[in-house]
Amino acid sequence: GAEVDVISVIGNCETSIELKKILSKIQVSSKYLVIQNDRITSKKSRIISGHQQVARYDRESTDEISEESQKAVLKIFRKIIQNYDLILLSDYGKGVLTFELTQAIINISNASNKKTLVDPKGLDYSKYNGAYLLTPNKKEACDATNIIINNNKTLSQALQILKEKCNLKVSIIT
Numbered sequence: 001g002a003e004v005d006v007i008s009v010i011g012n013c014e015t016s017i018e019l020k021k022i023l024s025k026i027q028v029s030s031k032y033l034v035i036q037n038d039r040i041t042s043k044k045s046r047i048i049s050g051h052q053q054v055a056r057y058d059r060e061s062t063d064e065i066s067e068e069s070q071k072a073v074l075k076i077f078r079k080i081i082q083n084y085d086l087i088l089l090s091d092y093g094k095g096v097l098t099f100e101l102t103q104a105i106i107n108i109s110n111a112s113n114k115k116t117l118v119d120p121k122g123l124d125y126s127k128y129n130g131a132y133l134l135t136p137n138k139k140e141a142c143d144a145t146n147i148i149i150n151n152n153k154t155l156s157q158a159l160q161i162l163k164e165k166c167n168l169k170v171s172i173i174t
Helices: 014-025 067-083 099-111 138-145 152-165
Strands: 008-010 033-035 043-049 052-059 086-090 115-119
Touching (some): 014 033, 067 099, 086 099, 099 115
Antiparallel strands (some): 043 052
16 A cells, blocks of 8 residues: 655666556556666566476676766755655666765665665675665575574574675664
C-alpha cells in the first residue's frame, strides 16, 4: 500500500520500454527515469528447463553514469524529496549510485529530515556514510568489516564497525 517512485538512469533501448511497461503494470511511475543514450539498461534472461533455471544471461553496464545523468537525478530528487517519508537506495553495483551521487542523496535526505535506508554493494561502504540504516547480508558484512561472523560476539563486532565506519544510526546484517 505504500506509494513509491523510482529514480534511476536507463538507456534508450527496447529494454527501457519494457521496463516502463512493467513499472506501469504495478502502478509505479517511470517519469523519474533519466535516459542516458550511451547506456545499456540491465536485463537478466533466464533459461528454464523442467521448472528449474539452468542458465542466466545478463546484459548490463557497470560503468558509472555520466555527470549529466547524476545532475539530472539530483535535480529530480531535490524537487520531490518532500513527497516521501523515507529514501531507499538499492545499490546493485551497476554504476548508477556513484560515490558522489550517493553522498549527495544522503546529505539532501539528512538535511530534509528523511531517513535513508541502504541495501549496499561492494567492499567500500564509505559512500554510504551518514545513511540512517545499512543492511548488508552476512557475506557482504564479513567482506566489508574483515570479520568472520560465526557467533554473537563477532556479529556484534561487525555491526559496531559498520555503524561507526558509516556513521549510521542503525546497522542490520541480514
